Amino acid sequence: MTRKVFLVILGLVVLASIAVFVVTRPSTQGLVLTGLVDADEVAVSAQIAGRLQQVLVQEGDSVTRGQLLATIVPKELQADQAFYASSMKSANAQVDAARASLVYQELQTRDQIRQAEANLSSTEAQLKQAQANLALAQRNFRRTDRLFEQQIVSQQDEDQARANLEANQANVEALEKQVQAARAAVALARSNEEQIAIRQRQLLSNQHQFAAARAQVLAAQARLDYTEIRSPINGLVSLRAALSGEVVNPAQPIVVLYDPDKLWVRADVPETDIHLIRIGQQFQVRFPGGFERTGTVYFRGVDADYATQRDVSRTKRDIKTFQIRLRVDNKDRRLAPGLTAYVTIPINDQD
Known part of the structure; x- marks a missing residue:
């Protein structure tokens, strides 16, 4: 009985090792990187202190440049x-x-x-x-x-x-x-x-x-003009950080916006594979819903960072990564910041 349990455990360890090898560097399908959809977010804040009279947008609302987002009580x-x-x-x-x-x-x-x-x-x-x-x-x-x-x-x-x-x-x-x-x-x-x-x-x-x-x-x-808080960009409201009646201070975010047409995918590439990445390359990016996009590399990090599995015991080599960013199309608005993305980097025998 003990021997059977040992064999089962040994088999599971072997399978896990094979799975890890396949995910990190499969020889036929390519290297699969897990990343996230990201965007430049604009935190819109008041330029003066005051009490919010009204906040005119909700999370998810589409806004245009110059649109009135909120007002501060202007009486004083x-x-x-x-x-x-x-x-x-x-x-x-x-x-x-x-x-x-x-x-x-x-x-x-x-x-x-x-x-x-x-x-x-x-x-x-x-x-x-x-x-x-x-x-x-x-x-x-x-x-x-x-x-x-x-x-x-x-x-x-x-x-x-x-x-x-x-x-x-x-x-x-x-x-x-x-x-x-x-x-x-x-x-x-x-x-x-x-x-x-x-x-x-x-x-x-x-x-x-x-x-x-x-x-x-x-x-x-x-x-007085600052009592009208307007959108600096065309985009979507990702966060409403304040409510009507609250007292806000300068630089305190009231709403957070992002441009859905300017999203990108960021992923970390192990230092052993960063040589495979060049600016302008196109890779397939798959998302949890099963749909895919073609991503174009426009940024390749020049400074290494440590992965989450950095070795603190100094018994083995530290794991270093380089960040890459890929532009992806989002005309159908299916992508949003924070969405998981899987980037496939093809690998051949010569690599």
Whole structure:
């Protein structure tokens, strides 16, 4: 009885060894690799913290790029946006007022300068004429005085010449004072140009305040726009990670999407067989439902990894593998991430 049990156990061990050999490296059918269907998943999250108002999709739903997936309660953000919009309106009014004040100051100052310069020019011309008249009166007086000494002209003629000289001297002195006053008026008018510079600086300050207020409005509007969470791709919803009413934070996934047209099969190839794999090769891939696809290798790992049976006792050789990826067609949508796939690598005697 014991011998029969021993023979049965021995037979089972032999059969298991043969089965393992056939699965790992059959000489006729090829090497069969067990892999998985995989895809790039996109975790869609909110860009601001808030309470979810609604989640509009379910797992398995098909979505398009830009489609609204969820919304965050916008009430507080709407209030912020209204406040900053009001501040921007006030800042804009201040800019308009400062600009009007600057224009008025420029016009007033330039008009004052123009009038003062015109008055100065006129007064200087009068002074120049008065000085010429004075010079003539001086010559006339000297001549009359000589003639009076020679008793050629009367005392009255000399007195008249003297009076004319004194009148012209007084006129010149008065006009000289007027010229000084006119020059002071020009200087005063030009000093008002500093008021223009002050108005310019005030306008610039108000413009900066308006720009800051506008930036706050744009930021508030952007935050308000972030309350609408939209799909970045065309694809399917693989996971809904949050529900309406939950509070979410930035980078916290709300839904997870993937593109069913961009799936691939990944499998690990033992280092003893990686030389059989080349980019562009096509292999048959079988799936649990019994259907098959042709997969095209587009990725071949360059760094080895350890298989799950890595030897930790150091009594035998470690098992290393290289990952490969194959593109497969999924127009009929029969494939999904996580589905088991069996990749057959043909092997001939020369290999």
